[in-house]
Amino acid sequence: MKTIRDTWLIFHRSLILTLRQPTWVVFGMMLPVLYLVLFGPLLEGAVKQAGAGTNAFNWFVPGLIIQIAIFGTAFGGFGLIAELRNGVVERMRVTPMSRASMLLGRSLRDVVVLMFQALIMILLAIPFGLVIQPGSIVAVLALLVLIGLSVAPLSYAGGLMLKSEDAFAPVVNSIAMPLLLLSGILLPMALAPDWLKFLSNINPLTHAVNAARALFNADWGNPDIAIGVTISTIFAVIAVWVGSRAFTRAVA
């Protein structure tokens, strides 16, 4: 009970502070929007050739949303480092509040921001030719909760560990970039040589992207959905556990 209450308090505060300075929310969408506008039309022909689907944007937009999900939540630790520096985290650690809530409240804020960004992205993509049912939108947002909870807690744990933006940014970039490229968000992995396909297959994010694509197409019977959801759930559970531990033990 206490954890739920404290999580709500931290979630509420974090969300209000984010809304007061929405730069990051907008900034986090910049790159995916550029991809949508400047790269998406180019891809239309390529996707048709690869035979990955009938609609280029139904194939491409899920990848962009995963990109928002990764970068949006992976930089959560960035904000935490600022909170470590201004003493807010330490102040809260002296209160009897639940340690896990410090993590969960912030992570859930990231998830809500992410869902909002994804929704905007989907709406922006419709004029370009994205075809999506309301049911699919709901399902994709639910998948994003799992992906957000897989990444945000690890980012916070990393922020607690590294304690410096200068160290944090390159670490995040060097983890997130290969994971994203290997998940086949830009071009179909069908075009890849075998070794690249192999790496892509062992990348958990690939399965999240595949699941998102199936959900976009309302292809409910597609086994990619079950695989992606299962893998994302496992990762979310592990990430929340690791992150909570980091907050319990952290000496900030």
Add this chain to the structure above:
Amino acid sequence: MALARPTSGPMIQTSDLRRTFKSRKSEVEAVRGVDLSVGAGEIFGFLGPNGAGKTTTLRMLATLLTPTSGEATVAGADLRREPQAVRERIGYVPQGGSTDPAETGRGELVLQCRLYGMNKSDAQARAAEVLAALDLEAAADRTTSTYSGGMKRRLDVGLGIVHKPSVLFLDEPTTGLDPQARARMWDEIRLLRAGGTTVFLTTHYLEEADALADRLAIIDQGKIVAEGTADELKRKVAGDVVTIVVSGATEHVLEAVRRQEFVREATSEDGVVRLYVDRGETAVPLLLRVLDGEGLEASSIALHRPSLDDVFLLQTGRSLRDEAA
């Protein structure tokens, strides 16, 4: 929020409290066996140069750092076994601030109240009360990024006392404040004591410890080197202090005065020789004669009562003023 306050016995008691920091290459013993006893309702000053172990001790007592060894009870709860109970009964005001620049003073206080378990309306009422007490009402709904240093620090204190803690820890509460804001902070701290709160504060300002603390301890290199009331500590220095300024020849002067039986102790720093003597008024003429005999001329000679700086100098061999500067 009526928490049971232990009515008898010390509010803070430590026994052989130690903390060692390990890094890849080295091991640093930041706190090397601290024994403290702080009574209920006291303002206890914890004095020492930077890096002496003040903040480390404070952070251990406030449950932010686990002691490497040793025992402590804070506000009636065992620090190692019941940290949660300690947290409910203490407030902690960190040195480097504790607020988010994008949040309002009221927002921070209401959240803090709620983190201590108050419901929404109680939290709002208590926040308003604290804002009024600390004279922050006019700025309550502005973000803290617009606050002056003194206002921020008052808000930090407010955040530490929303739940009316039995013990309040203040880490360098007036560092970086202008004299006016500092005097004001001292008043706030005295008011807290008047309300029954035990205050444990670290400082490297001797004036602060002298003016504010009922009792104090001096820590140096991780160990307590002196403890008592300011007067007791000054009395230990005994007698009077004579300072002599001689251009250039401090070593020579030091050597000459140390030979005198009436000089209990002599140190020199930055061209100033400090002597500790039993009776200053008789020592000064004698000293002038000694200097004359050595062919030395003092550009000034002054007699004063021992200060906490003298206590510190005698205990640690260093002047705290230089450390603080």
